[in-house]
Amino acid sequence: MYGCRCVVFHREEVLKNKTIRLGIISVIISLLLAGIDQLTKWLVVTYLKPIESVPLIKMGDKEWLNLTYCENTGMSFSLLEGYRVVLIILPIILIGLVEWYIFSGKVKTKPMLFALAALAGGGFGNLIDRVFLGYVVDFIDVKIINFAIFNFADICAVLGGIFTVIFFLLEDSKDKKEEPHGTEGKEEKADE
Numbered sequence: 001m002y003g004c005r006c007v008v009f010h011r012e013e014v015l016k017n018k019t020i021r022l023g024i025i026s027v028i029i030s031l032l033l034a035g036i037d038q039l040t041k042w043l044v045v046t047y048l049k050p051i052e053s054v055p056l057i058k059m060g061d062k063e064w065l066n067l068t069y070c071e072n073t074g075m076s077f078s079l080l081e082g083y084r085v086v087l088i089i090l091p092i093i094l095i096g097l098v099e100w101y102i103f104s105g106k107v108k109t110k111p112m113l114f115a116l117a118a119l120a121g122g123g124f125g126n127l128i129d130r131v132f133l134g135y136v137v138d139f140i141d142v143k144i145i146n147f148a149i150f151n152f153a154d155i156c157a158v159l160g161g162i163f164t165v166i167f168f169l170l171e172d173s174k175d176k177k178e179e180p181h182g183t184e185g186k187e188e189k190a191d192e
Contacts, residue, residue: 018105019104019105020103022102022107022113023099023103025113025117026099026102026107026117027117029113029114029117029118029121030095030117030120030121030124031121031124032121033118033121033122033152034122034124034125034128034153037121037122037125037126037151037152037156038125038128040151040152041125041129041139041151041152044069044139045069045137048067048068049069052068052069053066053067053068053069053141054067054068062143063143064142064143064144065140065141065143065144066141066143067139067140067141068139068149069137070137070139070149071133071136072135072138073136074087075087087130088127088130091123091124091126091130092127094120094123095120095127098116098119098123099120101116102117109167109171111163111167112164112167112171115160115163115164116164118160118163119156119157119160119161119164120160121156121160122152122156122157122158122160123157124153125151125152125153125156126151126153136151138150138154140155
């Protein structure tokens with residue numbers, strides 16, 4: 001009986017250590033993505049702000065993709081413009097929930113871990129701008145469609161969010177397939 005308790009305790013310690021390790025990996029990924037975001041924004045402020053816009057992809061007279069310096073005091077499409085406190089509090093709550101979920105041991109796959117880390121990293125990148133600048137520096141300007149100017153952190157947050165939803169749905173459908181179907185299994189055992 002003593003040996004059995006040690007095995008269970010050891011297994012729980014291994015799972016706890018794995019959860020902590022995954023949590024630390026997610027924080028490192030998030031900070032790395034936020035750092036890349038801040039580096040791109042520093043480059044944009046340093047080199048692009050003085051000239052405002054540079055065509056990146058152009059066919060004939062038509063500009064398809066530009067690098068355009070923009071200060072956004074709201075969210076996408078300038079939503080919640082002027083609500084700086086809300087735009088600071090919401091990402092803090094979201095990042096906290098993401099990290100809590102990861103450190104709780106509920107993340108089952110590495111792709112889900114990377115998706116959540118990207119979501120948190122993107123939120124953190126833009127949060128840094130809002131706290132220290134009062135606005136978010138945007139610069140990716142897709143001209144072929146009328147779309148909001150965005151940045152690297154936005155890409156991380158959007159793709160992280162999309163893949164998180166996809167992975168949640170895949171895990172949910174996988175869990176449902178693995179569940180025993182009602183009482184059918186119990187009835188068969190009773191007949192034997």
